Amino acid sequence: MNSDVILSAKTPPTSQKKLVVGWFSFTCCEDSTILFTELLNKHFDTWRTLIEFRHLKVLKSNNELRDLDVAFIEGAISSQSQAEEVKNIRANAKYVVAIGSCACSGTPSSARNTFVSEELSDRIRWYLSHFDYSDKVKKLEDVITVDDKVNGCPMVTLMFLKVVNKYLRLFGVIPSEPQVQ
Amino acid sequence: MQSGEITIDSITKIEGTAGLEVKVVDGAVQDLKFIIKDYRRFYTHAVKGKPFAAVPSFLSRICGTCSVAHLFASLEAIEKSQGIELTEQTKLLRRLAYDGLMIRDHALHLYFFVLPDVLGIDSILDISEDAQDVGHILLHDSFDIKSVGSDITDVVIGAAIHAPYPAVGGFHKLPDPTLFPSLIEKLQKIRPQVIRGIKTFFDWKASLIRNADYMALRNEKSFDFLEGEIINSTGRKVPESEFHTFLKSVVIPYSQSEGYVFSDTHEDYFAGSLSRINLNLDLLRADTKASIAEYLTAFPSNNIYHNNLAQAIEILHCVDEALDILSSLHIEAEKPIKVPVRQGVGVGVIEAPRGILYHMADVDDAGRIRDYDVIVPTSQNQINIENDLKKFFGENLHRPKEELQRDAEKIIRAYDPCMSCATNFLKIAWIEQ
Numbered sequence: 001m002n003s004d005v006i007l008s009a010k011t012p013p014t015s016q017k018k019l020v021v022g023w024f025s026f027t028c029c030e031d032s033t034i035l036f037t038e039l040l041n042k043h044f045d046t047w048r049t050l051i052e053f054r055h056l057k058v059l060k061s062n063n064e065l066r067d068l069d070v071a072f073i074e075g076a077i078s079s080q081s082q083a084e085e086v087k088n089i090r091a092n093a094k095y096v097v098a099i100g101s102c103a104c105s106g107t108p109s110s111a112r113n114t115f116v117s118e119e120l121s122d123r124i125r126w127y128l129s130h131f132d133y134s135d136k137v138k139k140l141e142d143v144i145t146v147d148d149k150v151n152g153c154p155m156v157t158l159m160f161l162k163v164v165n166k167y168l169r170l171f172g173v174i175p176s177e178p179q180v181q
Numbered sequence: 182m183q184s185g186e187i188t189i190d191s192i193t194k195i196e197g198t199a200g201l202e203v204k205v206v207d208g209a210v211q212d213l214k215f216i217i218k219d220y221r222r223f224y225t226h227a228v229k230g231k232p233f234a235a236v237p238s239f240l241s242r243i244c245g246t247c248s249v250a251h252l253f254a255s256l257e258a259i260e261k262s263q264g265i266e267l268t269e270q271t272k273l274l275r276r277l278a279y280d281g282l283m284i285r286d287h288a289l290h291l292y293f294f295v296l297p298d299v300l301g302i303d304s305i306l307d308i309s310e311d312a313q314d315v316g317h318i319l320l321h322d323s324f325d326i327k328s329v330g331s332d333i334t335d336v337v338i339g340a341a342i343h344a345p346y347p348a349v350g351g352f353h354k355l356p357d358p359t360l361f362p363s364l365i366e367k368l369q370k371i372r373p374q375v376i377r378g379i380k381t382f383f384d385w386k387a388s389l390i391r392n393a394d395y396m397a398l399r400n401e402k403s404f405d406f407l408e409g410e411i412i413n414s415t416g417r418k419v420p421e422s423e424f425h426t427f428l429k430s431v432v433i434p435y436s437q438s439e440g441y442v443f444s445d446t447h448e449d450y451f452a453g454s455l456s457r458i459n460l461n462l463d464l465l466r467a468d469t470k471a472s473i474a475e476y477l478t479a480f481p482s483n484n485i486y487h488n489n490l491a492q493a494i495e496i497l498h499c500v501d502e503a504l505d506i507l508s509s510l511h512i513e514a515e516k517p518i519k520v521p522v523r524q525g526v527g528v529g530v531i532e533a534p535r536g537i538l539y540h541m542a543d544v545d546d547a548g549r550i551r552d553y554d555v556i557v558p559t560s561q562n563q564i565n566i567e568n569d570l571k572k573f574f575g576e577n578l579h580r581p582k583e584e585l586q587r588d589a590e591k592i593i594r595a596y597d598p599c600m601s602c603a604t605n606f607l608k609i610a611w612i613e614q
Binding site for chain 2: 056
């Protein structure tokens, strides 16, 4: 594994500043969220010295959407209310990273974009009309500006670790040069 | 609380998005809504017309955390539609992979989501960095336990999430047996850690008792997540193919998921670990039972919080079963079983981590999907959750609003609900409440 993407548990922070992040999920299976919780098996002790998880609904109740350095956003956008929510996240984050296939490309959550209207059952029509589904499911950058993408279904772990380290360096939380273990 | 509203817009430390609205008038609960908010993806419609071989992998995308459960249920449904009989090796490898899933998935729920409730803190992020602190010890136990679960699925089916090796009729690629000794060593290491977790959830005195109706798969030969008949606590027993006759679907207009009750009594019921341990306690492995006899005295139980204890016990069962399989399995070169494509309907019913899961595949004579149906545990539990919450609020309105909100989330969390699953199926029957 590329040493550039692995932070040693002994990696010293360059300052007291932590990277302030939020993690958000929209329409998807949340596989990347689950993979993120798996990454914590190895990285928990290091990351909590370097990262403030200000908004992380899967792990905490006391969440704040303000002054995020980076927002990681998983999932596609299925409705106007989700679009408004993600715009609000964008307005409160310096950078936004699209996480996983549904956020990056819309698929597979956008499967309904190919449905033929005449073939839909009454039940599907009921759900589509009863709740505020938009006509089409959108990928994230169809709704907001995206700064980075981590593709994959679920996200590719090494790409995610590289992006995390990129922003840790960008915000001066760790030294700008990679630490070699 | 005499009058007013409690709204939890988004319940935390669960998979997916759900909310709760409670309306209190003159000291009584006038209305309560448990609302599943994830938007549907209509995957069971999306697979219509697709060749069956492509369907299990696609439908594993219903859920990230129990991806393997959907994959295996879909494989079973399609294999039965084609009359495919699996080899004993394939059955054993699927059992082994499923042990890995259960170990990781249950540990995620118990330690990352519920442990903060046990410790009286908000999050694992608040756990002390002191290595002697009990929370610190348990959290680091969980890292080891979850890792072993993922390692098993990585080796046996290629990944913990959306696994690439399993195929209709067997495996595209067989595991490398030289990796088994390392898995055995890791499983032996976590066994005492798992027992420490069981004690933790046994000692937790949280309680909510209301319903006593359960449903689970039961295989008379062994404690089994993948094979058996469906039984419920009223004594009914049916084969997998008749699972849908057990249930009546109920439209819940404010929720993105329908709910279910028993078709005969119209009573709500619980699906999940608590059902499995209540109905199959006698079938747990002897070595598992011998190690935790004092904790098994809690069962049968109608305490919803004992779903957590039941999950912790299932982790140990899976550790012991995985050790057994890994120690005795000799991998033979096998290709997936192929049979001539035929028209047929197949049903796969398995126990997902959160409870009983149903896949039905209707395949045409060209091997394409004509119809597909999925029933998931969280939708089955939806009405039970709502009724538990009504009881809880009805008996506790004298307490501060913040406490009510916090404990309501604990109750919901005890079910280990998964909204990603709950919003990706369409039951065939459409029965208005």
